[in-house]
Each structure stands twice: as structure tokens, then as C-alpha cells.
Amino acid sequence: MTIKDRILNIKKEDYFKKSNLHIHTNFSDGEADFDAQIEKAHELGLLNISITDHNTVEGYRHSKYKDDEILIKGIEFDCIQDLCYIHILGYGIDIENEQLNKLCSKRNVKCDTGLKRLLNLRNAKKVIEAIHNAGGIAVLAHPCCYWALSLEILTKRLISYGLDGMEVYYPYDGFRGVIKFHSRKIPRKIAEKYNLIQTGGLDNHKELYY
Ligand SMILES: [Zn+2]
Numbered sequence: 001m002t003i004k005d006r007i008l009n010i011k012k013e014d015y016f017k018k019s020n021l022h023i024h025t026n027f028s029d030g031e032a033d034f035d036a037q038i039e040k041a042h043e044l045g046l047l048n049i050s051i052t053d054h055n056t057v058e059g060y061r062h063s064k065y066k067d068d069e070i071l072i073k074g075i076e077f078d079c080i081q082d083l084c085y086i087h088i089l090g091y092g093i094d095i096e097n098e099q100l101n102k103l104c105s106k107r108n109v110k111c112d113t114g115l116k117r118l119l120n121l122r123n124a125k126k127v128i129e130a131i132h133n134a135g136g137i138a139v140l141a142h143p144c145c146y147w148a149l150s151l152e153i154l155t156k157r158l159i160s161y162g163l164d165g166m167e168v169y170y171p172y173d174g175f176r177g178v179i180k181f182h183s184r185k186i187p188r189k190i191a192e193k194y195n196l197i198q199t200g201g202l203d204n205h206k207e208l209y210y
């Protein structure tokens with residue numbers, strides 16, 4: 001099954017109890033151990049998870065779970081597009097892909113503060129191309145959080161670069177105090193209009209829980 005089909009097979013109601021495609025670990029700014037997140041996901045009976053640390057796939061290299069059946073290999077890149085700071089998720093990537101690795105942080109990502117990350121933004125077009133080159137699909141993360149006058153115009157630009165999907169199942173309410181610039185209904189409407197793959201995740205930075 002292709003990564004696109006696997007994600008399309010996840011039912012809307014499976015987010016987040018059975019599927020969570022946005023999880024961080026202490027390989028970036030999360031608190032939990034990479035392998036402990038996978039073990040916890042099994043314990044909770046999750047069927048699909050993706051660990052999407054910021055700008056790195058190092059966690060996958062160090063993990064003892066190389067090809068876990070519930071795990072979709074992922075990453076979350078810091079990007080800039082039209083003066084807007086955005087996050088693009090890559091799913092189903094080959095972590096050894098050269099083009100993708102060139103865009104990963106060279107330093108120890110754990111030490112990257114918010115400011116350091118802001119000073120090291122990637123070109124969104126290059127990120128989408130690299131994710132495709134690595135066999136993955138590119139998904140716009142938590143779209144309500146972007147300071148774009150029009151989320152639709154931003155999305156259309158990203159689609160012209162090959163964007164495949166949009167994260168529409170996301171806990172916007174009360175999540176980490178992140179400011180929301182767009183109503184939560186808008187991403188789903190845009191995703192439907194442009195036929196984007198609709199994904200979802202909790203963006204956990206702590207240990208998984210339910
Ligand atoms: Zn993010």
C-alpha cells in the first residue's frame with residue numbers, strides 16, 4: 001500500500017483515538033523518549049502513528065523499532081513562504097534520502113531554541129520537493145496558526161509546489177496557547193476544495209496519553 005492510500009484509509013473518527021500522525025520526542029523539542037512513545041502508542045492500542053520531530057530524522061536512526069507496523073516515518077520542517085513561518089510535515093519518507101537529509105538540521109536539534117529555528121527557515125518549495133524525492137507526501141501542519149492574510153492563497157501557492165495534504169484534525173482549542181489566525185473550519189473547506197489529503201495529529205510534545 002502506498003503511503004497516500006494508507007493515510008486515506010484512516011477514517012475521520014479514528015483521529016485521535018486510533019491514529020495520531022503528529023508526535024514529538026526529545027530528539028527535537030518534545031519531552032518523551034522516542035522508543036517510549038512507540039511503546040506507549042502500542043499500549044494505547046493506536047493503529048497509526050507518526051513521529052514528526054522538527055527538522056530531523058535522527059530519532060529513527062537511533063530507534064530499536066526499525067519497521068514497526070504502526071509507525072509511519074515522518075518529519076516536520078520549519079519553512080518560510082510569502083513571509084509566513086509555516087510547518088510542513090513529511091510522511092512515508094525514506095530517512096536515508098540525500099536530498100531530504102540536506103534540509104535536516106546539522107546541529108543537535110535538542111539545543112535549537114525557538115529563535116535559532118526562526119533564523120534557519122527552509123524554502124517551502126525545496127522542502128516539498130525533497131519530501132517527494134524521499135518517497136513521501138507533504139502536508140501543511142496546523143494551518144490555523146499561520147499569520148497569512150489568506151490561508152487559501154498560501155495553500156494554493158504550496159499546491160503549485162506539489163503539496164499533497166493538510167492537517168485538518170488538530171486540537172486547536174487550548175493547545176499550547178498558540179494563537180489562531182483562522183477559524184478551524186477553514187482548513188477543512190480548503191482541503192475539500194483542492195482535493196488535499198486530510199490528516200490529523202495531536203502535536204504531542206509530552207508523553208502520549210488519552
Ligand atoms: Zn508545528
Ligand SMILES: [Zn+2]
Pocket residue numbers: 022024052076203
Ligand atoms: Zn509539531
